[in-house]
Amino acid sequence: MLELRQICKRFGSRIVAENISFTAAAGEITAVLGASGSGKSTLLNMVAGLVLPDSGEVCLNGAVLNGIAPENRRVAMMFQDFALLPHLDVRDNAALPLRLRGMGKHEARRRAEAVLAEVGLVDLARRQVQSLSGGEQQRTALARALLAEPAVLLLDEPFSALDSALRQRIRSQTAQLVRRYDLPALLVTHDPEEACLLAGKIAVLDGGRLLQCGTPEQLLARPQSAQVARLLGCANVNERFYIPQQAMALHEDGEVCELLSCYRDADGWRVRVKHPHWGELACLHTGETAPADGCRVRVQAERAVWFAAAECQHLP
Structure with missing residues (x-):
């Protein structure tokens, strides 16, 4: 389980996190929902260790991560822009975390092909990533994230660049793999439909403050403020x-x-x-x-x- 305990962060006079506390359970997606500038991406970066909180703790299965370097946190991230290496094919892009840990080329490729099969890309393993569709590139990024053998999966609006029909398929596949790998996953999104569709829990942020946290059903049945209701897309x-x-x-x-x-x-x-x-x-x-x-x-x-x-x- 991932747990945020009273996380606080300022950039100068700007508050980006103010006493934020919530948990993210293994095997499900927790959505961090908010408008641009609400502090949701900074929160994700604090979990990854790329930004340090001014106070509060990031914990994983009871262990405090604050003093642990990003590369040692067992955190994998997926981004909107895929972040694939153009000089590597699909298989070698997916296998990159294994190679960086010193695994031999043949074993890393073998493991990459097994995960590429799970995301439906094993037949494209030798293709250059520039020739892939947006959905295929995102599935390559998902395979790479899983091959990092993470304890936490961080999703920074990874589906927003995809067209509507493709976005639905990749969302569904990602949620299935989060359950299969039994990972806590944190999804940053400004899309209330996406949050309600994918998440078992939603944390609603505005101006660095946690306005409300609960299941989609709980939040839609009783939003605590007009701001929460609007961020949930309620009419x-x-x-x-x-x-x-x-x-x-x-x-x-x-x-x-x-x-x-x-x-x-x-x-x-x-x-x-x-x-x-x-x-x-x-x-x-x-x-x-x-x-x-x-x-x-x-x-x-x-x-x-x-x-x-x-x-x-x-x-x-």
Whole structure:
């Protein structure tokens, strides 16, 4: 298990980590979710040993890593830009951690081919990396990370450069291998969909502060603030409350609303209305025809989540 204990870090007057504590279990991905500048990449670098915390501890299976050099921490990283060596083929790129530890060429290549088979690249082992697709390059980087025999896998937005369909496949494969190798993995992302899809736990960061940490289900059911709800990609958020889209529907028993916008996607009609009591709301309508101005929207007020700073109440 990876554990962060009261991690603090400043760059001059800028706070990038303020008393951050959470754990990452073996065999699952823990997502660090936040906007640009929230401190998530710096946190990853502190786990890797590339940046030292001002105070607090990074622990692995109970052992404190703070005084251990990066090359001795048994940490592997995957990056957005793959970081492959162009003069080496796929097999030798994957085998690089083994060669750097002094393993002979033939044994390193044999082990690399076994892991390349796990990521579906053994048939491309002798190809130059420049000829690979983005997904193939990322799988080469994943094989290289696993061949480092890490105790922790760090993922620094590694899927963001891939197209949508390919991104889904590589995400799924990475999650499967994290479970198979029983590694704690830390994923830095600004994408709430990616965090909820891949992670068993999400740590939400903003301005170097840990706003909330829990399972995707826990966070979506009860975000503790409007900022957390927005970072999770929730619609229907203001400073007082959040209304899940599942808590509203176009219905003849609802209130008459002003139609602000409407478009169709694969799931149905994405509708935005102005509700007389709840203000602007986004909801999904699965009917055959588009709703018109004056449509009625029913809101299940009891399912509204009121934030701690707001007075708990029910609107009509």
